[in-house]
Amino acid sequence: MSATTFPRPRTALAPSPLKRRRAARVGFASTFTVNALLILGSAYMVLPVLWLFFASTKSTADLYGTAAYAFGHPAFFDNVVAVLSQDGGVFLRWMANSMFYAAFGAVFGGLISVMAGYAFDKFQFRGKDSFFGIVLVGVLIPNTATVLPMYLLASVFGITNTIWAVLIPVLCNPFGVYLARVYSAAYVPAETLEAARVDGAGAIRSFFSLGLPMILPGYVTIALFQFVGVWNNFMLPLVMLQDQQLLPVSVGISIWQGYAVPQPEFTPLVITGSLLSIVPLLLAFIMLQRFWKSGLTAGSVK
Numbered sequence: 001m002s003a004t005t006f007p008r009p010r011t012a013l014a015p016s017p018l019k020r021r022r023a024a025r026v027g028f029a030s031t032f033t034v035n036a037l038l039i040l041g042s043a044y045m046v047l048p049v050l051w052l053f054f055a056s057t058k059s060t061a062d063l064y065g066t067a068a069y070a071f072g073h074p075a076f077f078d079n080v081v082a083v084l085s086q087d088g089g090v091f092l093r094w095m096a097n098s099m100f101y102a103a104f105g106a107v108f109g110g111l112i113s114v115m116a117g118y119a120f121d122k123f124q125f126r127g128k129d130s131f132f133g134i135v136l137v138g139v140l141i142p143n144t145a146t147v148l149p150m151y152l153l154a155s156v157f158g159i160t161n162t163i164w165a166v167l168i169p170v171l172c173n174p175f176g177v178y179l180a181r182v183y184s185a186a187y188v189p190a191e192t193l194e195a196a197r198v199d200g201a202g203a204i205r206s207f208f209s210l211g212l213p214m215i216l217p218g219y220v221t222i223a224l225f226q227f228v229g230v231w232n233n234f235m236l237p238l239v240m241l242q243d244q245q246l247l248p249v250s251v252g253i254s255i256w257q258g259y260a261v262p263q264p265e266f267t268p269l270v271i272t273g274s275l276l277s278i279v280p281l282l283l284a285f286i287m288l289q290r291f292w293k294s295g296l297t298a299g300s301v302k
Helices: 017-055 060-065 076-088 090-122 128-140 143-157 174-187 190-198 203-214 216-231 235-240 249-260 264-277 279-287 289-301
Strands: none
Touching (some): 060 264, 076 090, 090 249, 090 279, 216 279, 264 279
């Protein structure tokens, strides 16, 4: 009986030195390109803030007599005192207005977005896909394009030059609804909600007892995006509000910027006020980074 012979396994050929050098060049080029883009992006975001810091330490004369990224005669505390005391301390009122508008939009606007995204993900109802398509269309429309129609609506209801002209529009966030649906699908298992229904929990109780705690990282992420968006909103309060006591800090600083053309002494106030206006944003991101990092990770994986 003859022994059966099996074909010898074919060994993989080692890449030639030319291919290894070519792969190394491609890998180096890819790494260099990615790092260069990251450096350029970081510089684009960091350098203006760095210039703002240096400029806020200078007097009016030093602003035009020293290099951009150099300290002049120390005047930072003098500039801060001037900002806080200008026009009877109206800057503090602007900051408080911005904090109120942004916090209201973040808490309640974010909650509405989470509830809507949760409903789109977990519930079945007639026209669900059509309604969600309208939400996606809303994501594509820039906010500035809706300012004039909203002003006309506010005029009809007589709420222009009131806080409601700013608070009501910030409750609507189509992009937040889209993100909330993604987070709901990633965080909230359908089996958990089914078990809650078997135990007798209704839709509202299931959401607040199970869905909302599970989707909390997504809620914080959406709330942070909403907070930043409302804080930096310029066109809506500019069109809706005329009373300076109701203005947010973004519009208030723009008024000072207009004064700086005939009165150069307002320039340090504009720069220092701009620096102070970004402090709440930095604090919000630092204090809530644990939540929004996990929320962004879940959204990217989904």
